[in-house]
Amino acid sequence: MIDLLFGPFIEFGFMRRALVGCLALSLSAPPVGVFLMLRRMSLMSDAMSHAILPGAAVGFLVAGLSLPAMTLGGLVAGLAVALMAGLVTRSTAIKEDASLAAFYLISLAGGVLLVSLRGSQIDLLHILFGSVLALDDPALWLLGGIATATLFGLAAIYRPLVMECVDPLFLRTVSRAGGPVHYAFLGLVVMNLVGGFQALGTLLAVGLMLLPAIAARFWAADLSGMIPVSVLIAMLSSVIGLSVSYRADLPTGPAIVLAAGALYLASMLVGRRGGLVHRLFRARHLEA
């Protein structure tokens, strides 16, 4: 069993690198996903992951398959879309999800256009599905840096962020932190999606962010439980996904996300908090 799971990592350096990269991402993306889920913004991360594409494409057009260029481009595009959507929301009557949808569609179309202007189909697939088995040193540094920055960043804005989620009106009456905290949080989302697109590709970056977070909801009652559980599930998905993809010769990114998906389905069935099995066979109610 141990050998089945960890054999490839002991045997091959590139598998170890892939594992380190995915574990770093597993440490930072799921906590962000927990907040996205609780704020009912789960689908927003999907939109953001598309918004990153044109930035990465511009980076690719300028510098080829260069990690810093594509990362920087992705960050800029993602933050720009988040900021513009936020600005439009605050200055017009349009709700945030609608303005975000508008901007990410513009952004995505621009990205596809840019990629198809130069470069072949293979390049586009590379951007969309990632290159987890080809993580070099700079890529690992980037993923590690993003994980570090995310955990510190999240710790710094944790209290106002929770208040913004539960009772934004109250936060507005006691402090002006609401707006900056919202943007800082969106910044963390974008950062993790950019990190994720290195490892898993833009289309699947969302998977490692959201699936573990949603699965964690079935195991823990509050944030102090949900965040560690989500990280654990993401790490497990990474190990399982990488092993399976190696053994069965499957593409890595989808394998990891499918592993996370399987863990989510299992949690939904047998999770202690509202899992299906527990709903079907309920323990007898208490007296008071």
Add this chain to the structure above:
Amino acid sequence: MTCDSLAAITLHGLTLGYDRHPAVHHLGGTIAGGALLALVGPNGAGKSTLLKGIAGEIPCLEGRIERPAAKDAIAYLPQAAEIDRTFPLSVLDLVAMGLWHRLGPWRSARPHRQRLIEALATVGLGGFENRLIGTLSGGQFQRALFARLIVQDARILLLDEPFTGIDGRTTADLLALIRAWHDQGRTIVAALHDLAQVRGHFPQTLLLAREAVAWGPTPRVLTPDNLARAQSLSEAWDEDAAVCGRHEETKAPGHDHDHDGHHHHGPDHAAHEGHGHHPPATPAASDPRARSPAPDHGHAA
């Protein structure tokens, strides 16, 4: 009753509203420090809007509000519907939000734990510390919000329909708490619907129907005449209302704390030009509402 003569909040020709339609119209007056004021009026009379305005939630369309500058001076309890109760947060953490002014984003709340537990005990929620807010009943949740107000320790409290959907027992408990705050010299403004409650517990009343129908001692304000007038006034909502040309303060009839010396003396324009026309180039032209036609429907809070 500590009746200190210092004004806690002063309204100068205040107009608040949505899409240019005023929900509170040219309201002037003073809320004295230590006042226990009930805000009464039919639905859509502008009670919530006025509280939001005083809390600084919405900008003034015209006029201004004089209030303490310190951010921790005013505590505002909106209608509970605006809080996400599905969020997995413990009751203690909800109450701890009231400590924001003392703790900010980073300082630990642990040294204040005893205070939080005492506040919960005061509202009758002893032992509920670790329950999630989603598991509380409506009344229990409202009690928890009052515990947060206790912890906030503000000098001015704005309560927006705090007893809607709350049973008699809880209402009585919370009214006693309000009474205790009043005895401590805090200023309390509460929007209410239950007139018997107002008569029983609130010495001062502002009867609102976009404008002040009456403002003063409760028995003098809550007369059948005034109530009927408030009802008919607030129902007169005109989709195609003309641009308001009035630019002076209205004095609240029967109001004890009338406030002089803040008149703007603008000419009284009939201003029945209809939509799309700018008002004449007078002081009224600086009216922020007079920018564009408002085809949208207005809504009152």
